[in-house]
Amino acid sequence: MRPPATSLEWGMPRSYMRTCLLLLLLEGPSHGYELLQEVRLLGLDSADAGGVYRSLRAMAHDELVTAWWEPSELGPARRTYLLTDAGREALDVAVETAQRTARQLDALIDRFDDVTGRPT
Amino acid sequence: MRPPATSLEWGMPRSYMRTCLLLLLLEGPSHGYELLQEVRLLGLDSADAGGVYRSLRAMAHDELVTAWWEPSELGPARRTYLLTDAGREALDVAVETAQRTARQLDALIDRFDDVTGRPT
DNA sequence: CCGTTCTAGATGTAGGGTGCACCTAGGCGG
DNA sequence: CCGCCTAGGTGCACCCTACATCTAGAACGG
Numbered sequence: 001m002r003p004p005a006t007s008l009e010w011g012m013p014r015s016y017m018r019t020c021l022l023l024l025l026l027e028g029p030s031h032g033y034e035l036l037q038e039v040r041l042l043g044l045d046s047a048d049a050g051g052v053y054r055s056l057r058a059m060a061h062d063e064l065v066t067a068w069w070e071p072s073e074l075g076p077a078r079r080t081y082l083l084t085d086a087g088r089e090a091l092d093v094a095v096e097t098a099q100r101t102a103r104q105l106d107a108l109i110d111r112f113d114d115v116t117g118r119p120t
Numbered sequence: 121m122r123p124p125a126t127s128l129e130w131g132m133p134r135s136y137m138r139t140c141l142l143l144l145l146l147e148g149p150s151h152g153y154e155l156l157q158e159v160r161l162l163g164l165d166s167a168d169a170g171g172v173y174r175s176l177r178a179m180a181h182d183e184l185v186t187a188w189w190e191p192s193e194l195g196p197a198r199r200t201y202l203l204t205d206a207g208r209e210a211l212d213v214a215v216e217t218a219q220r221t222a223r224q225l226d227a228l229i230d231r232f233d234d235v236t237g238r239p240t
Numbered sequence: 241c242c243g244t245t246c247t248a249g250a251t252g253t254a255g256g257g258t259g260c261a262c263c264t265a266g267g268c269g270g
Numbered sequence: 271c272c273g274c275c276t277a278g279g280t281g282c283a284c285c286c287t288a289c290a291t292c293t294a295g296a297a298c299g300g
Contacts, residue, residue, distance in 0.1 A: 011133035011217050012224070014257090014286065019131075023228060026235055033248050042231075043224035048288060053250060055286095075247035076295045095232050097131050102225040104132070104163035105218045108143060111162075112215050115146055134257065134286090153277050168259060173279060175257095195276040196266045 012044070013101055015094075017055050020044060022083065022091040025065060031078035032056055056081055064090050132164070133221055135214075137175050140164060142203065142211040145185060151198035152176055176201055184210050 013019075020039050024030060030038075036052045056079075059065045064087035070080045083091070113119065133139075140159050144150060150158075156172045176199075179185045184207035190200045203211070233239065 011135055012221055013131035013133050015131055023232055043227065051287065078248065095229060098225045098229055101132055102222050105222040107163065108139065109215060109218055112143055171258065198277065
């Protein structure tokens with residue numbers, strides 16, 4: 001999706017990027033470049049590559065993931081990331097947050113529909 | 121709700137504040153202090169007063185709302201805000217954004233449930 | 241051999257939004 | 271006079287993000 005012209009056109013939750021990465025890493029270890037493609041299929045169509053790498057480094061620093069270098073047969077070496085127990089717990093928290101957020105968005109939308117008389 | 125300890129514990133969409141204020145103003149003109157109370161009932165439990173006033177001023181600057189001073193019988197003068205046509209259109213956009221966001225959050229949660237085998 | 245493209249990772253910088261602390265000021269009750 | 275409620279506001283630091291730019295290995299074509 002397009003970058004925000006006004007701030008109301010694009011508003012995923014803060015650190016949604018981290019939540020997505022943790023979820024993808026729950027499905028198995030991976031590296032930044034691959035996660036970038038996957039994250040783009042997970043709603044963040046135009047996710048920033050720099051942001052992915054930065055998030056991964058930050059999460060490694062917070063010990064939500066561990067990382068090591070792995071050579072690749074078809075390109076430069078990769079930095080492979082693996083979810084830690086702390087990361088797994090952080091993901092649980094993040095998913096609960098996401099659920100709460102989704103419910104509040106639904107409430108807001110319902111209220112809008114009530115005011116405008118628009119049925120869902 | 122508590123302030124964020126780690127960034128994954130509290131993640132409403134960017135500019136959710138603006139969306140809430142526009143919705144509340146759709147229900148009728150109001151002023152900052154009152155909007156602050158209402159916004160706190162609309163999910164943003166611990167909304168920051170400064171943030172409310174700042175958002176309102178910013179939206180007035182963007183001509184999404186118009187504002188004028190009105191004396192109050194029981195306290196200092198109030199700055200009353202009214203939604204403009206542009207503001208109404210911005211709200212439509214914001215609500216569509218909220219719907220898209222909610223759907224993506226649901227997708228993420230579903231995926232998490234799939235991976236963990238947890239039923240909804 | 242050189243240029244291009246794909247893979248892979250990373251930094252620099254600016255800007256918006258938020259959280260927290262703090263400030264001004266009117267009006268009212270004790 | 272003091273404290274509290276109403277009402278509006280500023281300053282500052284931090285976080286996250288968007289965008290541009292950079293390095294570098296490997297493969298493929300000319």
